[in-house]
Amino acid sequence: MTTTHSYFVIVGTRDDPLYEAEFGPMSRGDAGKRDEHRHLNQFIVHAALDLVDELQCGTNNMYLKEVDKFNDWHVSAYVAASGRTNWEGIVDESSRGTVGVRFMLLHDSRNQDGIRGFFQDCHELYIKALLNPFTELNSPITTTTFDTKVRAIGRKYL
Amino acid sequence: MASGTGTRARTAGDDIWKTRVEKINAELFTMTYGSLVAQLVKDYEDYSEVNKQLEKMGYNIGVRLIEDFLAKTNVGKCADFKETAETISKVGFKMFLGFSPAVANWSADGKEFSLLLEENPLAEFVELPEDAAAELSYSNILCGVLRGALEMVLMQVECSFVSDVLRGDDTTELRVKLVKFLEEEVPMGDD
Numbered sequence: 001m002t003t004t005h006s007y008f009v010i011v012g013t014r015d016d017p018l019y020e021a022e023f024g025p026m027s028r029g030d031a032g033k034r035d036e037h038r039h040l041n042q043f044i045v046h047a048a049l050d051l052v053d054e055l056q057c058g059t060n061n062m063y064l065k066e067v068d069k070f071n072d073w074h075v076s077a078y079v080a081a082s083g084r085t086n087w088e089g090i091v092d093e094s095s096r097g098t099v100g101v102r103f104m105l106l107h108d109s110r111n112q113d114g115i116r117g118f119f120q121d122c123h124e125l126y127i128k129a130l131l132n133p134f135t136e137l138n139s140p141i142t143t144t145t146f147d148t149k150v151r152a153i154g155r156k157y158l
Numbered sequence: 159m160a161s162g163t164g165t166r167a168r169t170a171g172d173d174i175w176k177t178r179v180e181k182i183n184a185e186l187f188t189m190t191y192g193s194l195v196a197q198l199v200k201d202y203e204d205y206s207e208v209n210k211q212l213e214k215m216g217y218n219i220g221v222r223l224i225e226d227f228l229a230k231t232n233v234g235k236c237a238d239f240k241e242t243a244e245t246i247s248k249v250g251f252k253m254f255l256g257f258s259p260a261v262a263n264w265s266a267d268g269k270e271f272s273l274l275l276e277e278n279p280l281a282e283f284v285e286l287p288e289d290a291a292a293e294l295s296y297s298n299i300l301c302g303v304l305r306g307a308l309e310m311v312l313m314q315v316e317c318s319f320v321s322d323v324l325r326g327d328d329t330t331e332l333r334v335k336l337v338k339f340l341e342e343e344v345p346m347g348d349d
Contacts, residue, residue, distance in 0.1 A: 131185075131283035133192025134199075134290075143285050 006158050007041045007106040008150070010126065012138040015049060017042065018101070019141045023154040044068075045104045048075040052102055062123070063116050074110065078103040078119035080126065101126070111158065118157035125149050167244045170231065171252035178230055179253055188282045195296060205293035212295070216302020224307040227253065239336055240264075242313070243271045246304070246334075255279055259332070272320070275330040284324060291325050304334060312340040 005024035012018045020038075048068040055064050056079045068075040080101040103119055103126075129135055129146050198208045231249055236242045243261045252258045256279065263272040280297045295301075301317035308315045314337040321327035 128283055129285075131189065131192075132285050133189070133196040134285065134287050145285060 005108055006154070007038075007045075008122075008154065009042075009045050009104045009106075010122075010141070011045070011049065011102045011104055013101060014138055015046070016138065017140075018138065019146070019150070021147070021150055021154065023151070023158050041106050044070045044073060044075060044106055048077065048104065049102070052077045052079065052104070063119055065112060066110075073106055073108055076105045076107065076112075076115050076119075078105075078116075078123065080123055107158070114157040118153055121153045121157070122150060125153070164244050164248065167248035168252075168258070170233075171249040171258065174230055174249065175252050175256065184279055184282070188279060191280050191299075192284060195294075199290065199294070205290060209293070209295045209298045212298035213302040213305070216299035216304075217306035218302075219299070220303040220306020220308075221310050223254070223303060224310040227307070239268060239271075239313075242308075243334070247273060250307075263331075263333075269336040271334055273332040273334065275332065278323075278330055281324055286324050295319050296322065296324050297330070300332060304332075309340070312342065314338050314340055 006022070008019075008021045008023065009017050010019040022038075047070075051067045052064060055067055055077075062079050064077040064079060066074050067077045080103065103122055105115060105118070107115070125146065126141075129141055129143065130137075132143075135141065135143075195208070195212070198211055199205070202208050202211065227250060230253065233245060233249070236245060247261050248258050251273075257277055259273040259275045261271055262274055264270070275297075278297060280299070284296065286294060286296065295318070297319065301319065304317045305315055316335045316337055318333055319331065320333050321329055321331045323330050
């Protein structure tokens, strides 16, 4: 079955997920399997984070295309602008200045242009959510409007 | 007659906005106000208290703002409360916030009116958290500003928000009620 299932995560500066969403046709009887998948998805994305960190130093682009592959799942990444700065000489754990907010997408079929558009729209949406004074930088994004809009963007591009 | 005052006020307001007012970046303004409210919420943890503080802060701003307003606009005394309303909307709001809310919903005795805010620069991009939506009056500072400014020109008013798009309503409506006209008070210590 080549239905495009995708799993989208916004990862904060401390490698914790701020927002997760799944796209793709959902079948009712799949609830149990989806839970398993979610653990696996989180694991895959987490493993790919190191690759993202390495890659982002080498390029000025925000969209990092495909960074990893796991069985038949591809991982694409997009780095939000806050990861640009290079903090030379800061050694302590709490201030990992080179790490910004990353958008990760786990998908089972290639769709580079669509994914790039998806990431860019989500980035704009994320910036607007940040402008809300009641959200804090690393806290999970729970507003329903954000969720609805991400799903709409997902339907548009994926 | 009423429309005459209205148009005069509008042109005066537009003119002042274009020429005699310094401008700042809107996003900076919105973010400053937003972090102010967010911090108050964190500090007080009680939304009605936050509303009270915002109103108090607004009052302090209003009593000073009126001086700036009178200096820049040079308007004379308003003939009646209706003229006051038009001036607030078309000159006051226009000068300080860049837009002019509609004046509507006059009460039968002419002592209450509403300002309908189509846009609210204080609240761009803001989404209230669930528990705040019921109680927090996000733009309550405006209520205080109006109360303070009008008190300096000898009108005692009560202001409150009857509806707010941030709380899920269709419009943002600010109700202004004239309580009474104040007498000029002789300063203490004069013989």
